[in-house]
Amino acid sequence: MLDAEDHRHIAQRLDLLHFQEEAPGMVFWHPRGFTLYQALEDAARSLLRQDGYAEVRTPQVLRQAIWEASGHQAAFASGMLAVADGGPPSSLKPVSCPGHAQLFKRAAPSWRDLPMRLAEFGVVHRNEPQGVLQGLLRLRQFTQDDGHIFCAPEQAVEEMARCCRSVVRLYRAFGFERIRVGLSTRPAQRFGEEARWDQAEAMLAEAAQVAGLDEVLLQPGEGAFYGPKLEFGLEDRRGRWWQCGTLQCDFFMPERFDLRYVDAGNVRRAPLMLHRAFFGSLERFMGILLEHHAGRLPPWLAAEQARVLPVGLEHAAWAEEVAATLRDAGLRARCDARSHSLGRRVKEAFHDAVPFHLVVGSREVEARAVHLHGDDLPLDDARLRLAAACASPL
Numbered sequence: 001m002l003d004a005e006d007h008r009h010i011a012q013r014l015d016l017l018h019f020q021e022e023a024p025g026m027v028f029w030h031p032r033g034f035t036l037y038q039a040l041e042d043a044a045r046s047l048l049r050q051d052g053y054a055e056v057r058t059p060q061v062l063r064q065a066i067w068e069a070s071g072h073q074a075a076f077a078s079g080m081l082a083v084a085d086g087g088p089p090s091s092l093k094p095v096s097c098p099g100h101a102q103l104f105k106r107a108a109p110s111w112r113d114l115p116m117r118l119a120e121f122g123v124v125h126r127n128e129p130q131g132v133l134q135g136l137l138r139l140r141q142f143t144q145d146d147g148h149i150f151c152a153p154e155q156a157v158e159e160m161a162r163c164c165r166s167v168v169r170l171y172r173a174f175g176f177e178r179i180r181v182g183l184s185t186r187p188a189q190r191f192g193e194e195a196r197w198d199q200a201e202a203m204l205a206e207a208a209q210v211a212g213l214d215e216v217l218l219q220p221g222e223g224a225f226y227g228p229k230l231e232f233g234l235e236d237r238r239g240r241w242w243q244c245g246t247l248q249c250d251f252f253m254p255e256r257f258d259l260r261y262v263d264a265g266n267v268r269r270a271p272l273m274l275h276r277a278f279f280g281s282l283e284r285f286m287g288i289l290l291e292h293h294a295g296r297l298p299p300w301l302a303a304e305q306a307r308v309l310p311v312g313l314e315h316a317a318w319a320e321e322v323a324a325t326l327r328d329a330g331l332r333a334r335c336d337a338r339s340h341s342l343g344r345r346v347k348e349a350f351h352d353a354v355p356f357h358l359v360v361g362s363r364e365v366e367a368r369a370v371h372l373h374g375d376d377l378p379l380d381d382a383r384l385r386l387a388a389a390c391a392s393p394l
């Protein structure tokens with residue numbers, strides 16, 4: 001029995017998505033759920049643009065040679081889903097890093113091209129045992145808001161500090177006020193020299209400080225096999241902490257893939273590779289978000305932001321025109337002109353977590369106006385008011 005505040009219950013109530021046994025740990029997004037998903041993607045994309053990333057897409061399936069070079073075959077083999085296509089062994093990607101490394105290599109950049117910031121909404125697969133799957137929180141297929149910054153070592157602290165500031169901005173925009181930052185240092189099983197680990201850990205700590213994150217929790221031994229990381233956690237309305245974003249500092253993968261840029265003195269050097277994800281998994285973040293807001297998301301995120309309700313059928317034409325005007329203004333709006341009573345349709349709009357309900361009757365048709373939560377307004381005023389209320393804070 002699911003508790004009413006469980007995101008799986010909320011997702012069912014709001015008709016967002018479903019699961020089927022033929023696709024364990026993978027989501028069938030319904031139209032309303034996918035609208036929400038896209039709102040999350042748009043929020044992340046807006047920050048990517050502001051922070052100077054180029055968005056890319058890399059292949060879903062890669063030959064094993066790539067996973068051997070990246071170290072995933074050695075460290076993560078059981079987590080990868082193999083694909084048999086009759087050719088050499090291949091796997092569905094569990095991460096996008098090696099793909100982005102290929103893009104860097106192909107670009108053959110000079111120091112003037114750095115930092116190179118690449119981002120991908122990467123659909124990844126992980127071979128999780130069925131027993132651990134848990135709604136959106138633990139999936140076998142999910143989307144990472146993945147990004148990699150290839151930079152010269154002297155650019156790294158500034159780049160990392162920018163990531164720290166942006167991830168905090170993102171969480172605040174979604175209504176999470178309390179944010180926690182951890183520094184995960186070298187694990188027992190790791191690649192690379194100790195001096196490199198010392199440097200990478202020191203740079204991450206400095207970046208957090210530059211970004212004004214005063215309290216950084218030390219998490220000894222919890223770094224990835226290829227580098228230390230900052231981990232960003234948030235507290236939900238029920239007092240639970242969720243670790244979501246990561247920022248990793250990696251000297252190792254550029255060496256393994258023989259990545260080089262030409263510096264100002266015409267010397268070929270290895271860049272530093274920063275791995276960053278703010279949501280982590282978009283699906284998991286949505287699960288957390290739905291529980292945090294108990295399904296009633298802020299207007300800028302709502303799958304349906306406004307519903308127009310004609311009092312009677314004779315008002316439906318104007319109601320449709322109102323909805324179309326709101327859609328033209330970029331709002332997610334529709335008209336519910338079914339023959340059910342107005343009271344029932346208002347109740348359904350509440351049930352569907354639609355934040356704005358616009359009622360139109362004879363008076364509104366005549367005045368080309370709408371009734372919005374107690375006020376009679378000309379349509380233009382209502383449009384402006386809703387557009388302001390639904391504007392993205394990012």
Ligand SMILES: [Zn+2]
Nearest residue numbers: 095096097275
């Ligand atoms: Zn990566």
